[in-house]
Amino acid sequence: NAGVTQTPKFQVLKTGQSMTLQCAQDMNHNSMYWYRQDPGMGLRLIYYSASEGTTDKGEVPNGYNVSRLNKREFSLRLESAAPSQTSVYFCASRMIVSLSSGNTIYFGEGSWLTVV
Amino acid sequence: DQQVKQNSPSLSVQEGRISILNCDYTNSMFDYFLWYKKYPAEGPTFLISISSIKDKNEDGRFTVFLNKSAKHLSLHIVPSQPGDSAVYFCAASAKRNRDDKIIFGKGTRLHILP
Numbered sequence: 377n378a379g380v381t382q383t384p385k386f387q388v389l390k391t392g393q394s395m396t397l398q399c400a401q402d403m404n405h406n407s408m409y410w411y412r413q414d415p416g417m418g419l420r421l422i423y424y425s426a427s428e429g430t431t432d433k434g435e436v437p438n439g440y441n442v443s444r445l446n447k448r449e450f451s452l453r454l455e456s457a458a459p460s461q462t463s464v465y466f467c468a469s470r471m472i473v474s475l476s477s478g479n480t481i482y483f484g485e486g487s488w489l490t491v492v
Numbered sequence: 493d494q495q496v497k498q499n500s501p502s503l504s505v506q507e508g509r510i511s512i513l514n515c516d517y518t519n520s521m522f523d524y525f526l527w528y529k530k531y532p533a534e535g536p537t538f539l540i541s542i543s544s545i546k547d548k549n550e551d552g553r554f555t556v557f558l559n560k561s562a563k564h565l566s567l568h569i570v571p572s573q574p575g576d577s578a579v580y581f582c583a584a585s586a587k588r589n590r591d592d593k594i595i596f597g598k599g600t601r602l603h604i605l606p
Contacts, residue, residue, distance in 0.1 A: 380535075403569070406592075407592045409594065411530075411596070416501070417598060418498075418594070418596050418597055418598030419536070419581060419583075419596035421557070421593065421595060421596070423526075424592065424594075428591040432593070434593065435595070444519060466535055466536070468535075468594075470525060470592075470594075480526070480538045480541065481526065481583070483535035483536045483537070483540070484535050485534060486534070486535050
């Protein structure tokens with residue numbers, strides 16, 4: 377039971393390089409999310425996708441792009457990495473069942489990205 | 493503009509006593525609230541949730557209370573155990589408008605003292 381899988385787990389980039397963080401979920405969830413976690417800042421939403429084929433900006437979208445490749449996969453791309461993007465990135469997914477239940481969001485284990 | 497606020501960065505509680513973690517929100521469209529626990533180097537894990545149609549939800553040692561008029565929720569852990577030491581995040585979403593955005597607070601680090 378894999379849940380939410382994200383790769384790579386660790387990455388070091390030079391300023392200006394590009395890279396893509398991959399995320400896949402096997403729970404048939406409609407919604408997928410990318411968050412970043414920084415000390416003292418909590419979990420901040422970068423982008424999300426409420427369904428296959430749709431993406432929306434979150435709280436901190438600048439410097440990132442996303443692709444909802446299919447229902448399972450949601451990738452996050454840094455086109456030109458900056459030191460300010462050094463962070464831990466979490467992918468997550470969920471399925472809305474009803475207003476009263478079944479709305480848990482499941483997280484991956486995180487990707488540690490350092491931009492030097 | 494923080495929509496979900498956890499104003500206490502850290503909290504220390506004696507083992508066996510009650511831990512109370514607080515969360516405030518500003519967006520009146522939020523109708524579903526969740527609490528997550530996070531250990532270092534791991535992804536957040538779900539603890540408990542509550543919808544706006546309720547004012548209390550209980551699951552074992554964990555109880556979440558929702559005060560919609562005050563836009564405030566709290567997580568009670570009783571009795572507190574050493575394994576409860578972690579960072580706790582409050583989160584909110586507005587499912588009725590279907591955009592399914594989920595916003596988290598900055599977290600509260602809970603220390604359970606022996």
